[in-house]
Amino acid sequence: MSDRYKTILLFGPPGVGKGTQGKILARIPGFFHSSTGDIFRNLDAQSELGRLFFQYSSRGELVPDDVTMKIWNQNLYANTHLGLFKPHADLLVLDGLPRSVNQASLLYRYCDVRCIIHLVCRNKEALFERMRKRAMKENRVDDAQPEVIRRRFEVYERETIPVLEFYKSMNITEIDAMRSPAAVLREILDAIVPIQETHYRELGNLG
Ligand code: ADP
Numbered sequence: 001m002s003d004r005y006k007t008i009l010l011f012g013p014p015g016v017g018k019g020t021q022g023k024i025l026a027r028i029p030g031f032f033h034s035s036t037g038d039i040f041r042n043l044d045a046q047s048e049l050g051r052l053f054f055q056y057s058s059r060g061e062l063v064p065d066d067v068t069m070k071i072w073n074q075n076l077y078a079n080t081h082l083g084l085f086k087p088h089a090d091l092l093v094l095d096g097l098p099r100s101v102n103q104a105s106l107l108y109r110y111c112d113v114r115c116i117i118h119l120v121c122r123n124k125e126a127l128f129e130r131m132r133k134r135a136m137k138e139n140r141v142d143d144a145q146p147e148v149i150r151r152r153f154e155v156y157e158r159e160t161i162p163v164l165e166f167y168k169s170m171n172i173t174e175i176d177a178m179r180s181p182a183a184v185l186r187e188i189l190d191a192i193v194p195i196q197e198t199h200y201r202e203l204g205n206l207g
Contacts, residue, residue, distance in 0.1 A: 004112040005076075005092040006199055008192055011163070012119030014152045015131040015143070016177045017184060021119070022095040024185055030196055032085040035095040036068060039075045041140075060151030062099055062159060069106050072097060089203065091196055100159045104166045114195050116167055117188055119177035124153065126178060 026033035043050035135143035
């Protein structure tokens with residue numbers, strides 16, 4: 001059996017609800033949610049890495065790939081040692097990674113991507129509005145300024161959308177994200193429950 005993590009990718013533009021859905025999935029046994037945005041925000045803001053993150057995120061830019069992959073790896077390692085992530089039993093739900101084709105190729109040695117959930121919203125204005133509200137609620141500097149939000153979308157279109165091409169031979173499920181969280185969740189579950197059932201069967205956990 002491959003030692004790579006069995007992985008589900010939550011993919012989509014900033015503000016589309018990847019974090020909301022990832023956090024819900026994390027409450028279900030057998031799923032482990034890993035969000036690079038959350039990992040970065042949890043860094044000590046005064047530390048060297050915390051300052052580096054601020055430098056990029058406050059401009060709407062991506063943190064360099066080598067730093068991102070290293071911090072993500074360390075975080076997963078720590079969660080594994082704490083017994084919070086069980087690599088063989090859990091499906092890893094990745095949120096915010098990969099955000100570039102280079103990250104997707106660096107991820108290959110760690111992750112066996114089983115499915116991609118593409119949360120889609122064609123109404124950019126609606127996403128801007130969600131982000132403005134989120135910035136106030138969660139005190140996120142990256143979403144507080146309209147120019148930074150615009151920059152984040154440019155980066156998404158230039159760097160992140162091509163990731164879909166990288167995974168074009170994979171099972172990509174497109175879901176309309178502009179509905180209630182429960183309606184979006186239902187469609188995500190339709191796509192990923194069969195993957196978990198297959199995984200559990202492979203592990204011998206199901207009849
Ligand atoms: P959102 O939920 O709005 O898509 P995130 O919380 O995932 O945003 O990310 C916030 C910021 O953290 C990004 O703008 C970027 O600066 C940094 N970041 C998160 N994930 C990555 C990544 N995979 N590569 C580089 N930078 C990242």
